Amino acid sequence: MLTIPCRACPLRTRPLFVQMTPDEVAFMESLKIDEAVVEPGATIQMEGSASPRLFTVLQGQGLRYKTLPNGRRQIICFVFPGDFLGLQAALLGEMQHSVEARTRMMLCVFDQRRVVEVFEEHPSRARSLSAIAAVEGGILGETLASLGQRDAAQRIAWALTRVWNRLGAIGLERDGAVPLTFRQQDMADFLGLSLVHTNKTLARFRQGGLCDWSDGTLRLHDPEALARLAHVEPARPAKRHLM
Amino acid sequence: MLTIPCRACPLRTRPLFVQMTPDEVAFMESLKIDEAVVEPGATIQMEGSASPRLFTVLQGQGLRYKTLPNGRRQIICFVFPGDFLGLQAALLGEMQHSVEARTRMMLCVFDQRRVVEVFEEHPSRARSLSAIAAVEGGILGETLASLGQRDAAQRIAWALTRVWNRLGAIGLERDGAVPLTFRQQDMADFLGLSLVHTNKTLARFRQGGLCDWSDGTLRLHDPEALARLAHVEPARPAKRHLM
DNA sequence: CGAGGGTTTGACCTACCTCAACACACGTGG
DNA sequence: CCACGTGTGTTGAGGTAGGTCAAACCCTCG
Numbered sequence: 001m002l003t004i005p006c007r008a009c010p011l012r013t014r015p016l017f018v019q020m021t022p023d024e025v026a027f028m029e030s031l032k033i034d035e036a037v038v039e040p041g042a043t044i045q046m047e048g049s050a051s052p053r054l055f056t057v058l059q060g061q062g063l064r065y066k067t068l069p070n071g072r073r074q075i076i077c078f079v080f081p082g083d084f085l086g087l088q089a090a091l092l093g094e095m096q097h098s099v100e101a102r103t104r105m106m107l108c109v110f111d112q113r114r115v116v117e118v119f120e121e122h123p124s125r126a127r128s129l130s131a132i133a134a135v136e137g138g139i140l141g142e143t144l145a146s147l148g149q150r151d152a153a154q155r156i157a158w159a160l161t162r163v164w165n166r167l168g169a170i171g172l173e174r175d176g177a178v179p180l181t182f183r184q185q186d187m188a189d190f191l192g193l194s195l196v197h198t199n200k201t202l203a204r205f206r207q208g209g210l211c212d213w214s215d216g217t218l219r220l221h222d223p224e225a226l227a228r229l230a231h232v233e234p235a236r237p238a239k240r241h242l243m
Numbered sequence: 244m245l246t247i248p249c250r251a252c253p254l255r256t257r258p259l260f261v262q263m264t265p266d267e268v269a270f271m272e273s274l275k276i277d278e279a280v281v282e283p284g285a286t287i288q289m290e291g292s293a294s295p296r297l298f299t300v301l302q303g304q305g306l307r308y309k310t311l312p313n314g315r316r317q318i319i320c321f322v323f324p325g326d327f328l329g330l331q332a333a334l335l336g337e338m339q340h341s342v343e344a345r346t347r348m349m350l351c352v353f354d355q356r357r358v359v360e361v362f363e364e365h366p367s368r369a370r371s372l373s374a375i376a377a378v379e380g381g382i383l384g385e386t387l388a389s390l391g392q393r394d395a396a397q398r399i400a401w402a403l404t405r406v407w408n409r410l411g412a413i414g415l416e417r418d419g420a421v422p423l424t425f426r427q428q429d430m431a432d433f434l435g436l437s438l439v440h441t442n443k444t445l446a447r448f449r450q451g452g453l454c455d456w457s458d459g460t461l462r463l464h465d466p467e468a469l470a471r472l473a474h475v476e477p478a479r480p481a482k483r484h485l486m
Numbered sequence: 487c488g489a490g491g492g493t494t495t496g497a498c499c500t501a502c503c504t505c506a507a508c509a510c511a512c513g514t515g516g
Numbered sequence: 517c518c519a520c521g522t523g524t525g526t527t528g529a530g531g532t533a534g535g536t537c538a539a540a541c542c543c544t545c546g
Contacts, residue, residue: 148435192391
C-alpha cells in the first residue's frame with residue numbers, strides 16, 4: 001500500500017516544480033506501483049543495464065556516476081528529492097550511468113513499461129518527461145562549462161551555490177544550513193579535482209568565512225561572495241518538472 | 244518549395260539512425276516548413292532566447308557553446324548532419340546555449356509551435372524527440388567524464404575518435420579522411436584546454452603517425468592506437484533519432 | 487602590399503596533482 | 517576495557533601537466 005499517494009506528495013507543492021493538473025496527478029498515481037527505501041551505499045541503477053523500475057526521489061541524497069575504462073569515476077550530478085531516475089532506461093533502453101544512494105533514500109517506484117506508454121496515454125505527462133530530459137541536458141551543459149572554464153576555487157564555489165539553491169528550493173534549509181551528505185571525494189570526482197586540492201580549497205573557504213561544509217552540513221555564510229567568486233549569474237528561476 | 248522532401252532525405256537511410264515508418268516520414272514532411280542555408284560564422288540560435296524556428300542539420304558543421312559570465316567560452320558539442328537544433332527552445336521555451344555555423348550549413352526548418360504539438364498529434368514522434376534529448380544527455384555525460392577524468396592527450400584522442408566515428412557513420416569518409424572544419428581554438432574550448440597545448444598535442448599525434456588534422460581534414464592513421472590512448476571502449480552502436 | 491585570422495614554436499610559471507603521513511571517529515573482536 | 521582496522525578528513529613537501537606570454541609564420545583577401 002502506498003503511504004504517500006501522489007496527491008498528498010509533499011514535494012509537488014514546492015514552487016520549484018511546475019504544478020500538475022489534478023488529472024495529471026491522478027494519472028501519475030495510477031502509474032506509481034510502489035515505494036522503496038534504499039540504504040546508504042546501495043546501487044539503485046546500473047550503467048549499461050535497463051532498469052525495469054524507475055524512480056522519483058522523495059527523500060535522501062545520492063549520485064549519478066560513470067566509471068571510465070581507466071578505472072576513474074566521474075560523478076555526473078548529485079541526486080536530490082524531485083529528481084527522476086531512469087529516464088535513459090525508459091527512452092533508450094539502457095542507463096548510461098549508475099545511481100548510488102549516499103543516505104537512506106525514499107523512492108517513488110514506477111514500472112518502466114508503463115512509463116513508456118505515457119506517450120500514447122497522456123501527452124502532457126509525456127511533455128514533462130521530455131522537459132525533464134531537456135532540463136538535465138541544460139544542467140549538464142552548465143556543468144561542462146564549469147569543468148572546462150573555471151578553476152578549482154570557482155568550480156567548488158559554483159557547485160556549493162548550486163546545491164545550496166537547489167536544497168533551499170525544496171525546503172531543506174534549517175537555521176542557515178542544509179544537509180549535504182557527500183564525501184569530499186565525491187565532490188572531487190564531480191568537479192574533476194583531486195581530493196587533496198578539494199580539501200584544501202574547502203578549508204580556505206572555511207577560514208575565509210565564506211562557507212562551512214562539514215559533518216554532512218553545508219552553511220553559506222556569504223552566499224553573494226561565493227556566487228561572485230564562482231561567476232554565477234543571479235539565480236534564474238528555472239522551474240523543474242516532476243514525474 | 245522544398246528541394247528535399249523528407250521521404251527523399253539522404254540522411255534518414257543511414258544505418259546510424261532509427262528508421263521511421265512511412266507514416267512518420269509523411270508527418271515530418273507536414274511539419275517541415277522550409278529549408279535554410281546559413282553562412283560560416285552565422286549564429287543560428289542564441290542562448291537565452293526562444294528560437295521560433297527549429298532545425299535538423301542536413302549538411303555542414305557547427306557548434307553549440309555557452310558564454311560564461313567571466314567571458315570564457317565552453318563548446319558543448321560539435322554539430323553535424325542529423326543533429327536537431329532547438330530542443331530546449333521547444334521543451335523549455337529558452338535555449339541554454341548558442342549555436343553557430345562553422346561551414347555553410349543546410350538546415351531543415353520546423354515551426355517551434357508545431358513541434359510542441361507533436362505530443363498531442365504523434366506519440367511516436369514525440370518519443371523520438373524525447374529520445375533525442377536523452378541521447379544528448381548521454382553524450383554530455385560522456386563529455387563530462389572526459390573533461391573530469393582524462394588528461395589532455397586522452398581528451399583529444401577521445402574527441403577525434405568520436406568525431407571520426409560520427410562522421411563515418413553518416414558517410415562522410417573519403418579516402419581515409421573526413422572533413423572537420425573547426426579551428427584548434429574550438430577544440431581547445433571544447434576540451435577545456437589552452438590553444439597552445441592543444442596545438443602541441445596535435446603536433447605530437449601527427450609526428451607520432453597517429454592522426455593528422457589539418458586543412459579542415461581529419462585522417463586517423465591508427466584508429467586503434469588512438470582509441471586505446473583515449474581509453475574508449477569498442478564503439479557501441481548507439482542509434483540516434485532524427486526529427 | 488598590408489591587414490587579419492589561424493597555426494606553430496619557445497620560454498617561463500603556477501595551479502593542481504601525487505605521495506605520504508597523521509588525526510579522528512567509528513565499529514569489531516578479544 | 518583496550519587493541520585494531522577502516523573510512524574520512526587534514527596537512528605538508530615536491531613534482532609536473534598544462535597555462536600564459538610572446539613572437540613568428542603561414543594563408544587569404546582587399
